[in-house]
Amino acid sequence: MKSPYLVILSLLACICTALSPNGSTIIKVGLLLYYIDGVYDWSDAIESIYLRIDQMNRENTSLIHPDAKIVPTLLNNHGQTKELIIDTLQMTQLEEIFIIGTGGSSKSIIASLILQNYNIPMCCGASTNPTLARKDLYPNFFRTIPNDNDATLSLAEYIVSNGWFKIATLNSDDDYGNGEISTFLTFAEQMNITILSRQIFETNIDYNGAVSIAKQILSSQARIVIYFGNALQYQTIVDASTKVGVYGEGFVWIGTDGLNGMVPTPSIAGTTFLFPLERDDGPVADQFDAYWKQNRLNVLNPAANLSQVNSTSSFGYFFSSCVDLMALGMDALVKANGNNVTKLALGELNSQMKVPSAFQFPDFETTTGKVVLDQNGERKGDYGIYNFQADLSFPMVSKWSNGREIQYMPYVYPGGTLVKPADAIDPTTVADYLRIVGDPLGITTVCIGILGFLMSIATIALTVVNRGKSIIKSSDINSGLVMQLCILVSWLNFGLMVNIPSKSMCTSDSFLLPITFSIYYGMMFIKNYRLYVLFTKIYQRKMFSNHMTIAVGVGISIPIIVLSLIWNFVDAPKPAVLSEGSGLYAWSCSSSSVSFQATMVSVISVYCAALLLLNLFIAFKTRNIPSKFNETKMISVSIYNSVLICLFAIATLSAPGINYRLKAAIKIIAVFCVLFFNLLSSFTYKVYLCWLDDEKGTSKGSASSKTGGSVNNDGVKKKSRDKSKVLDDAVVLMKKVGFWSEAKSRVIVAETPELVTFCNYQKLRLEDKEGVAFGAGIVWKLKGIKVFRTESLSKNHRKYIVDGDSFTITYLDTETASAWDSYFLIWTRTKNNASIATTSLKSTEN
The missing domain is CATH 3.40.50.2300 (Response regulator)
Known part of the structure; x- marks a missing residue:
C-alpha cells in the first residue's frame, strides 16, 4: 500500500496551490516520476514540471481557461515497478485527467497499458523506445523527446x-x-x-x-x-x-x-x-529560465531539496514541454465544448482527448522548441x-x-585538428616517408649522405694532389678515380631516400645504385683478375692495360644499363603509396605492373649478385699476393664485408612483417657500410699513407722492390722467366702464421748474405721436376730488421720470428735445415733496425 503520508503530502500540495489567486477550477494532472538521493535527472525534471505549471498559473499564461488552475500530483514510486503499478492505479482513483511520466521506457509501457483503459492520455519527456510509437498498443501515449x-x-x-x-x-x-x-x-x-x-x-x-x-x-x-x-x-x-x-x-x-x-x-x-x-533558442525558453531562477525556491515541490542546479537541466525542458502541449490541447478541447472548463476538470472530455490528434499543432513553441507530432505521436526532433x-x-x-x-563553432577532432577527416584513409596524406625535419631517421640519412659525399670529394682531391707520389703513382690512378667517382655518385642515393618521391627521383633510383654498383665491382673484378693472371699464370702473353681495365669494367655494367633502360621505357617506376597492412602506408616507387617490376628487380639483383660472387671468388684467389701495405688483403676484406652485408640485408628485407621504417633503416645501414668500407680500404688509406710520408718520412708500408719484372703506364709486362731446373734443396714449404695465410711451395734464393728472397714455385709440367720462380716473393732484408729469432720445431721444421710476423718453414731434409740454420745464425746475432719488404713483379694497387 502507498504510504498515507505521501497521499497527505500530495493533497497538501493541491490545497496550497489552490490558494493561488489565479483560477478556481482545478485541473488535476498526475506525475508518475520518482526521486532518489543522488539521482538528479528526475528530481530536476519534477522541478521543471512544477515550475512550468506554476508559471502558467501565476502569469495568466494558462492556455486552458482563465478560471482554470493546473494542480500537479506526484506519487513517488522510487523507481520500483511494483510501486509504479500501484501509483498508476491510484492516479485513476484521484481522478487525474492527464499523466506526465515516466522515467524509463519499460515503466512508460506499463503505465500506458493501465491508463489507456481509463482514457487518460500520457506524455513523456524521457522514454525513447521505438515500441511506444505503436498506436495499436499504446494509443494514449505521446512524447516530446524523439525516439x-x-x-x-x-x-x-x-x-x-x-x-x-x-x-x-x-x-x-x-x-x-x-x-x-x-x-x-x-x-x-x-x-x-x-x-x-x-x-x-x-x-x-x-x-x-x-x-x-x-x-x-x-x-x-x-x-x-x-x-x-x-x-x-x-x-x-x-x-x-x-x-x-x-x-x-x-x-x-x-x-x-x-x-x-x-x-x-x-x-x-x-x-x-x-x-x-532540450532547450529552444526562442523567447519561451528564455522566459522559463528566468522564471526558474526567480521562483525555484518559492514553488513547493516534493523534489525541491534534491535539485542541484539553478536552471533546468537534463530532460527538464522535455517534460516542461509536455505541460505546454497538454495545456494547448486542453484549451482547444474546452473551446470546442463551449468553453466548459468544468467538464474538462471532471474528466468528461477525456474520451475526446485522442492521441495524437488532440495535441498536434504545426507551429507552436514550447520550452524545447517546436514539438510537431506525427500520426504516431512521435516528434521529429532537433539535436544538439x-x-x-x-x-x-x-x-x-x-x-x-x-x-x-x-x-555555431568549429569542430575539434581527435588529435586536436580542426580539419574534417575523410571517411576512408587517403593514402597520400597518411603514407609514411623519411622527413628532413623532425624525423631522426630522415635527418640521419641526410647527414650520412652529406658526410660520405664530402669524404669522397676529399679523397678524390687528395688522390689527385698526391698523384706524383710513389704510393699513388705506382697504381692505376685512372681506374682508381673512376671507382671513386662511383662511390661519390652512390652517396647521392641517400638524398633519394628522403621526402616524398617524385617521378625523376624514381627514375634516378632505378639507375643510380645498380649502375654504380656494377661499374665499381666490374672494375674491381678486372683489376683483381689482372693480379691473378700476373702472379699465378706462367705462360701469359697478353695482359689488360690500364685503359682496358676501365673499358672492360664499364662494359660489365652494360647489361645493367640496358635492363634499367628497358624497365623505364616499358613501365617506368612512379611515385606510389603502398599498403603495409593494418592501415599503414608508405611512399615508394613502383611500376604499374607489380609482376613486371618484380621481374626487372630480380634480374638486376641476380646479375649484381653474380658480379659480387665473382669478386668474392677472385678476392679469395688473390688474398695472398703480397703488395704494398697488404693492399690485396684489404680489398679482400672489403669484398667479404660487402657480401656479408648484402646477405644480411636481403635476408632481413625479405622477411615478412618488416615495416617501412625498418626496411629504410636496414637499407641505409647496408649502403653506408658498403660504401664506407670500400672507400676506406681502397682509397682513403692510401691518402693517409701519403700524409704519413710527409710527416714522418717513408712509411713501413711504402717500401717496395721489383723482382724479375717491369712496369710502365701502358700496363704490366713480364720478363721471360729462368726455366733452368730448380735445385731440390731450394724448394721449401713456407707458411706465414695468420688468418689469411696458407702453405705455399717456395724457392729460397740467397741473393746476398743480407738478403733472402722467397719466390713462389711452380712446376712447368707435372711429369718432370723442372720449375721456375714466379710471381710475388717475400724478402727478408737483414738491414733494419728489429727482431729476428729462430725456433726449431722438429728436425726439418723451423719457426722464424721476423719483427711482428711469424713464419714456419718445412725443409726437404734435416741437412738442408741445418745448412740454413748456419746461414741465419749471423742474422740472429746482428739484428738491427727491422725492415721487412713485401715484393712483387709489380707494386700493386687494388
Whole structure:
C-alpha cells in the first residue's frame, strides 16, 4: 500500500496551490516520476514540471481557461515497478485527467497499458523506445523527446551530410547498444553507408579487450567510428584506441546519447556526440529560465531539496514541454465544448482527448522548441551536437534540425585538428616517408649522405694532389678515380631516400645504385683478375692495360644499363603509396605492373649478385699476393664485408612483417657500410699513407722492390722467366702464421748474405721436376730488421720470428735445415733496425 503520508503530502500540495489567486477550477494532472538521493535527472525534471505549471498559473499564461488552475500530483514510486503499478492505479482513483511520466521506457509501457483503459492520455519527456510509437498498443501515449529511431535516423543523416559513407561501429552487448545498432544498420543500408567493421563489446570490457577491438578497427582502415554505448565503457575504449592509433588525428569518433553526462577528460577531447536538443533558442525558453531562477525556491515541490542546479537541466525542458502541449490541447478541447472548463476538470472530455490528434499543432513553441507530432505521436526532433574539448568543456558546436546542420563553432577532432577527416584513409596524406625535419631517421640519412659525399670529394682531391707520389703513382690512378667517382655518385642515393618521391627521383633510383654498383665491382673484378693472371699464370702473353681495365669494367655494367633502360621505357617506376597492412602506408616507387617490376628487380639483383660472387671468388684467389701495405688483403676484406652485408640485408628485407621504417633503416645501414668500407680500404688509406710520408718520412708500408719484372703506364709486362731446373734443396714449404695465410711451395734464393728472397714455385709440367720462380716473393732484408729469432720445431721444421710476423718453414731434409740454420745464425746475432719488404713483379694497387 502507498504510504498515507505521501497521499497527505500530495493533497497538501493541491490545497496550497489552490490558494493561488489565479483560477478556481482545478485541473488535476498526475506525475508518475520518482526521486532518489543522488539521482538528479528526475528530481530536476519534477522541478521543471512544477515550475512550468506554476508559471502558467501565476502569469495568466494558462492556455486552458482563465478560471482554470493546473494542480500537479506526484506519487513517488522510487523507481520500483511494483510501486509504479500501484501509483498508476491510484492516479485513476484521484481522478487525474492527464499523466506526465515516466522515467524509463519499460515503466512508460506499463503505465500506458493501465491508463489507456481509463482514457487518460500520457506524455513523456524521457522514454525513447521505438515500441511506444505503436498506436495499436499504446494509443494514449505521446512524447516530446524523439525516439531512438529518430535519433538514429538523424545520426545516419548527419553522417551522410558530412560525406562519410565508410564507417566502423561499436556497440555494447546490451538492450541499449543492440537496439541502437539494429536500427542504425537499417538506415545505413538505405543510405548506402558501408560498415567496414562492426565490433560488439561486453559491458564489463577491460583494457585488453578494448585493445583487441581497436586493432580490428585499425585493420579495417575505417576512419569514422560510431559508438553505441554508455559512458562507463567509453573511457576504456578510447584509452586503448589511442594506444593502437585509432583515436587520433585523421579519425572521427561520434557517440549517441549514451555519452550524455560523461565526465570530460583530456583523453576524450575530440569526441562528438548527438543528444536531443532540450532547450529552444526562442523567447519561451528564455522566459522559463528566468522564471526558474526567480521562483525555484518559492514553488513547493516534493523534489525541491534534491535539485542541484539553478536552471533546468537534463530532460527538464522535455517534460516542461509536455505541460505546454497538454495545456494547448486542453484549451482547444474546452473551446470546442463551449468553453466548459468544468467538464474538462471532471474528466468528461477525456474520451475526446485522442492521441495524437488532440495535441498536434504545426507551429507552436514550447520550452524545447517546436514539438510537431506525427500520426504516431512521435516528434521529429532537433539535436544538439556536442564536442568534448581539451579544456574539459563540451559545448554544443552545431544543431541538427530538419535534416540539416546549423553550425555555431568549429569542430575539434581527435588529435586536436580542426580539419574534417575523410571517411576512408587517403593514402597520400597518411603514407609514411623519411622527413628532413623532425624525423631522426630522415635527418640521419641526410647527414650520412652529406658526410660520405664530402669524404669522397676529399679523397678524390687528395688522390689527385698526391698523384706524383710513389704510393699513388705506382697504381692505376685512372681506374682508381673512376671507382671513386662511383662511390661519390652512390652517396647521392641517400638524398633519394628522403621526402616524398617524385617521378625523376624514381627514375634516378632505378639507375643510380645498380649502375654504380656494377661499374665499381666490374672494375674491381678486372683489376683483381689482372693480379691473378700476373702472379699465378706462367705462360701469359697478353695482359689488360690500364685503359682496358676501365673499358672492360664499364662494359660489365652494360647489361645493367640496358635492363634499367628497358624497365623505364616499358613501365617506368612512379611515385606510389603502398599498403603495409593494418592501415599503414608508405611512399615508394613502383611500376604499374607489380609482376613486371618484380621481374626487372630480380634480374638486376641476380646479375649484381653474380658480379659480387665473382669478386668474392677472385678476392679469395688473390688474398695472398703480397703488395704494398697488404693492399690485396684489404680489398679482400672489403669484398667479404660487402657480401656479408648484402646477405644480411636481403635476408632481413625479405622477411615478412618488416615495416617501412625498418626496411629504410636496414637499407641505409647496408649502403653506408658498403660504401664506407670500400672507400676506406681502397682509397682513403692510401691518402693517409701519403700524409704519413710527409710527416714522418717513408712509411713501413711504402717500401717496395721489383723482382724479375717491369712496369710502365701502358700496363704490366713480364720478363721471360729462368726455366733452368730448380735445385731440390731450394724448394721449401713456407707458411706465414695468420688468418689469411696458407702453405705455399717456395724457392729460397740467397741473393746476398743480407738478403733472402722467397719466390713462389711452380712446376712447368707435372711429369718432370723442372720449375721456375714466379710471381710475388717475400724478402727478408737483414738491414733494419728489429727482431729476428729462430725456433726449431722438429728436425726439418723451423719457426722464424721476423719483427711482428711469424713464419714456419718445412725443409726437404734435416741437412738442408741445418745448412740454413748456419746461414741465419749471423742474422740472429746482428739484428738491427727491422725492415721487412713485401715484393712483387709489380707494386700493386687494388
